[in-house]
Amino acid sequence: METVAKKNFTKTEFRLGQFLSSTLQGEIRLAVNVSNNEEVIVKTTRKNLHSTKKSARGRNIKENIIKESNILKKISEKGKNVPMGFVRFVGFAEDNENYYLFEEYGGISLMTFLKQSFHKPNFETYNMHIQYIIQILVNTLYYLHCHCSLCHLDLSLENVVINPKTKIVKICDFGLSLFFNKQQNTNQNTFLCTQYCGKPFYAAPEVVSKRPFDARLADVWALGVILFTMLCCVQPFSKADLNDERFDCIMDGKMNILLDHWGMQDYIPEDAKDLLNLIFKYENERTSIDKIIFHKYVRNAPIIL
Numbered sequence: 001m002e003t004v005a006k007k008n009f010t011k012t013e014f015r016l017g018q019f020l021s022s023t024l025q026g027e028i029r030l031a032v033n034v035s036n037n038e039e040v041i042v043k044t045t046r047k048n049l050h051s052t053k054k055s056a057r058g059r060n061i062k063e064n065i066i067k068e069s070n071i072l073k074k075i076s077e078k079g080k081n082v083p084m085g086f087v088r089f090v091g092f093a094e095d096n097e098n099y100y101l102f103e104e105y106g107g108i109s110l111m112t113f114l115k116q117s118f119h120k121p122n123f124e125t126y127n128m129h130i131q132y133i134i135q136i137l138v139n140t141l142y143y144l145h146c147h148c149s150l151c152h153l154d155l156s157l158e159n160v161v162i163n164p165k166t167k168i169v170k171i172c173d174f175g176l177s178l179f180f181n182k183q184q185n186t187n188q189n190t191f192l193c194t195q196y197c198g199k200p201f202y203a204a205p206e207v208v209s210k211r212p213f214d215a216r217l218a219d220v221w222a223l224g225v226i227l228f229t230m231l232c233c234v235q236p237f238s239k240a241d242l243n244d245e246r247f248d249c250i251m252d253g254k255m256n257i258l259l260d261h262w263g264m265q266d267y268i269p270e271d272a273k274d275l276l277n278l279i280f281k282y283e284n285e286r287t288s289i290d291k292i293i294f295h296k297y298v299r300n301a302p303i304i305l
Ligand SMILES: Nc1ncnc2c1ncn2[C@@H]1O[C@H](COP(=O)(O)OP(=O)(O)O)[C@@H](O)[C@H]1O
Pocket: 020, 021, 022, 023, 024, 025, 028, 041, 043, 063, 087, 103, 104, 105, 106, 107, 108, 109, 158, 159, 161, 172, 173, 174, 175
């Protein structure tokens, strides 16, 4: 039986506000905690869909709001005093029809931010924003992997939010995340995951080929796709599969040819290209997050507030 450690919230303690987005099993709305005026989001999940593990469109899905709530609660408590880039757990409630997960409101998605900011008059400033965002994502992923033993497994531009005023960046949507532990290790350093997950654009080659994979390195690959997409405003490839010409080109060490083709070669900082080339590697050669935190593109990020 699944359990969730609840704060004793009822949904009546929140004033529901603007609709933000549909989700696989419900919706996300802004809400205000009436006791302290804190702005939060509430992720509502329909119990009938949850019990059949189906999305509103009838697809089988792996997301599970109760598991997500437990994960978010656990990492929020663990990171209470750590200024980390993920949205915090606020509470959980249920009634006959729905589950309600309350979370800190993190702002607009990076996808929306990108659409609003790309190629704005000064590309250099835009580049600095990207470097700053990537530094936060790298530090947060390092924290999740190395301090919480958690893999996100669904990193994407949609699942990172940014407050446009404060520019604070946070990862959200832990619906597919997994804790790994020593018993699951086949050797001391590898956690083999068999859950095919995330959005196809962001899936690493070993995930696409449906072999058991190291979930931490799959997160790193998705981070590379996020970085590339933010820099070029186009996805690096449609699928991490050799039938995809752009994937073939990048894995062959010829990213510059692609960038030239798109007229982006002169815009992308050399350090960013170097980092991308370390990430867009097959699993056994890909750089892990504990090395990426020391990469010069990450280390030299500007502070933007
Ligand atoms: N805490 C949050 N703050 C702001 N926006 C959020 C937050 N959580 C989710 N969102 C937005 O709502 C969208 C859908 O929520 P998400 O949790 O990703 O649902 P799904 O599991 O269906 O993908 C996200 O892509 C994000 O843009």
